[in-house]
Amino acid sequence: MTLATPYYLVDKSILLKNLEKISYLRQRSGVKCLLALKCFATWSVFDLMAEHMDGTTSSSLFEVRLGREKFAGETHAYSVAYADDEIDEVLANSDKIIFNSIGQLTRFADKSATHVRGLRVNPQISYSSFIIADPARPYSRLGEWDVERIDTVIDQISGFMFHCNCENADFDSFSDILDTIEERFGHLMERLDWISLGGGIHFTGEGYPLDALADRLRAFGERYGVTVYLEPGEAAVTKSTTLEVTVLDTLNNGKDLAIVDSSIEAHMLDLLIYRESAKLHPNAGAHEYMVCGKSCLAGDIFGEFRFETELKPGDRISIADAAGYTMVKKNWFNGVRMPSIAVRQLDGRVELMRQFTFDDYVASLS
Numbered sequence: 001m002t003l004a005t006p007y008y009l010v011d012k013s014i015l016l017k018n019l020e021k022i023s024y025l026r027q028r029s030g031v032k033c034l035l036a037l038k039c040f041a042t043w044s045v046f047d048l049m050a051e052h053m054d055g056t057t058s059s060s061l062f063e064v065r066l067g068r069e070k071f072a073g074e075t076h077a078y079s080v081a082y083a084d085d086e087i088d089e090v091l092a093n094s095d096k097i098i099f100n101s102i103g104q105l106t107r108f109a110d111k112s113a114t115h116v117r118g119l120r121v122n123p124q125i126s127y128s129s130f131i132i133a134d135p136a137r138p139y140s141r142l143g144e145w146d147v148e149r150i151d152t153v154i155d156q157i158s159g160f161m162f163h164c165n166c167e168n169a170d171f172d173s174f175s176d177i178l179d180t181i182e183e184r185f186g187h188l189m190e191r192l193d194w195i196s197l198g199g200g201i202h203f204t205g206e207g208y209p210l211d212a213l214a215d216r217l218r219a220f221g222e223r224y225g226v227t228v229y230l231e232p233g234e235a236a237v238t239k240s241t242t243l244e245v246t247v248l249d250t251l252n253n254g255k256d257l258a259i260v261d262s263s264i265e266a267h268m269l270d271l272l273i274y275r276e277s278a279k280l281h282p283n284a285g286a287h288e289y290m291v292c293g294k295s296c297l298a299g300d301i302f303g304e305f306r307f308e309t310e311l312k313p314g315d316r317i318s319i320a321d322a323a324g325y326t327m328v329k330k331n332w333f334n335g336v337r338m339p340s341i342a343v344r345q346l347d348g349r350v351e352l353m354r355q356f357t358f359d360d361y362v363a364s365l366s
């Protein structure tokens with residue numbers, strides 16, 4: 001079957017490779033792994049993911065509901081701030097709630113009295129190459145950091161959540177950060193039942209020392225007598241998905257340009273925010289093109305890539321790494337047709353899961 005482009009294509013057999021590493025880590029270390037829905041919320045593949053993960057974590061009421069309705073296992077609730085009219089539904093749909101501040105914990109102390117509660121702690125160190133994604137940036141609102149203040153509410157909670165890594169592929173730096181966390185918060189962690197170390201550890205990447213990570217996590221859990229959670233987002237879905245597009249036009253304005261039936265701003269916004277090029281494989285050959293989106297944003301450019309042959313209208317291009325922070329950010333800018341969602345099943349069949357229409361565009365505004 002040929003599907004009309006543009007569409008995101010989730011390849012379950014590649015996804016499964018990541019999931020098998022997650023399963024291995026869980027078995028060897030005893031940690032529980034929860035999918036961070038803010039990174040990836042394409043629920044058509046949740047059944048497969050739930051076979052290898054323990055549940056989901058969330059950043060809002062809608063995410064917590066999605067996790068509860070579509071993903072088997074535990075459902076953790078976290079948000080930078082809950083509103084008064086959300087809290088009942090959040091509690092009704094979660095197994096644990098993690099408050100971002102002592103202020104929120106106190107505000108909802110009565111309502112959440114019988115719930116498993118945790119607090120986000122900001123260790124004021126991090127691994128992140130971007131200030132916009134750095135939880136330890138100056139004046140960060142993400143979590144409490146004052147040990148003495150945290151001590152005053154420790155009896156109201158049974159766990160901490162630390163999230164301070166971002167695409168960290170370096171085990172030693174992760175381990176060093178954990179050392180610092182232990183030095184500062186170890187005496188408090190001894191009084192708790194569970195610790196989440198958040199996401200951002202790139203342990204499904206090629207060559208990552210998975211055994212060393214597993215052993216470090218197991219020792220950490222045993223030292224404090226706690227259940228350890230990880231909250232992988234990107235690591236769970238990395239490389240599993242492509243954005244399939246078609247060339248609509250080519251021109252030469254000093255460089256060879258190819259315009260495709262998609263838009264980086266609408267369909268891969270994360271790359272634009274971080275000023276990164278898209279990825280395209282094999283990216284080899286004698287012909288170089290700047291691949292551009294069809295929105296009217298001047299900088300709607302996926303990147304410059306090499307091709308074996310000249311491009312012409314109708315040619316297909318497959319843009320790599322379109323899962324994490326990509327499908328969750330798609331939008332209707334310029335009214336560009338929203339990519340459909342297709343899944344390559346484990347037997348190789350490609351199945352169309354969702355198509356978006358003019359009516360969806362209209363329904364997104366009023």
Ligand SMILES: *Cc1c(COP(=O)(O)O)cnc(C)c1O
Pocket residue numbers: 036038039078163165166167198199200201231232233234235324
């Ligand atoms: C973003 C986030 C995650 C997932 O991060 P990845 O880098 O995608 O693994 C996990 N936990 C929290 C609290 C987050 O904010």
